[in-house]
Amino acid sequence: MVRAATIPAQTPESDGAADDGQAVNLGPLHGLVGYHLRRAFAVLRSDYARAVEAPGLRQVLFGIVSVIAANDGINQTRVARVLGIQRANMVALVNELVAMGLVLRAVDPADGRAFLLTLTAAGEAARDATLARIDCHEQRLLNGTTADERAVLIGLLDRIQANGA
């Protein structure tokens, strides 16, 4: 993957990565939030895979584990809803966590259909270890930004999420 690191003469009109010294015009992509969001997320995902996974948890799994940790005994569908995961896709993910010994699944005594999820000690350890690696990884990707800028970024991303009715 090539980054926009060696851009020869970056102007509002001419952008993008170049290898031979010739700039490539991005056209309308230059001003589209969607394009930049897509690229930034791709970089984040790639760096996450390299720097956090093995032995850390994948981004989805870390999300699930985090929500369970912060809401002990929460049920599966509720976790899925908070994280925007389809119930159907949740099954394999929770299976994975249970198989790894990180999560316990118990029938809700108050509702025979529901499963209450809890972290095991190994689950807490995996969450902590992954979080430490994530902190490193975010620090690197956000290098050159202030805490204020990160807060602004999160706020703007949240607004996009909120507008996605």
Add this chain to the structure above:
Amino acid sequence: MVRAATIPAQTPESDGAADDGQAVNLGPLHGLVGYHLRRAFAVLRSDYARAVEAPGLRQVLFGIVSVIAANDGINQTRVARVLGIQRANMVALVNELVAMGLVLRAVDPADGRAFLLTLTAAGEAARDATLARIDCHEQRLLNGTTADERAVLIGLLDRIQANGA
């Protein structure tokens, strides 16, 4: 997918969507840029699929078409590099555009290995039509943000991209 629209009492510690009036704690996810980037991109992708695609082009294809339009006769690998697409994955994408009659693929007279890519008239039309739909879609997702804020957002996303060495 549930959004953070009906949060009962959003505090820095308690966040996330709720359906029955009970807030769910996101734990460490709350302050992680990666989490918010992931969710915002998911919303964007979903809204893009709903509002732009059919008859508009997919986000990847629109990117390719935009770069070809702005750099007539550019070769395939160069487009892939600018957009962060693997050469191997580029093949099927260009095949798709050629099959749709939007792109012409011609052997570079100066280099028998390379293909020069050009838009057809239909390609230009598809690009324009897709762009119009994208403008609508971005307007909706960025509702409530100023032009300045959008510029800040793009700048911060670009910085993440640049840090992804």
Add this chain to the structure above:
DNA sequence: TATTGTTATACTCTATAACTATA
């Protein structure tokens, strides 16, 4: 030897429909 385009392949994420068992 390096590069362009290619094939094959595999994994993850996502989305939908339909089933079961409980409520």
Add this chain to the structure above:
DNA sequence: TATAGTTATAGAGTATAACAATA
């Protein structure tokens, strides 16, 4: 009838390795 969990399946994106043709 509505909901929790499940199964099956399909599509899209992404990643790597290896090959042919050309430079």
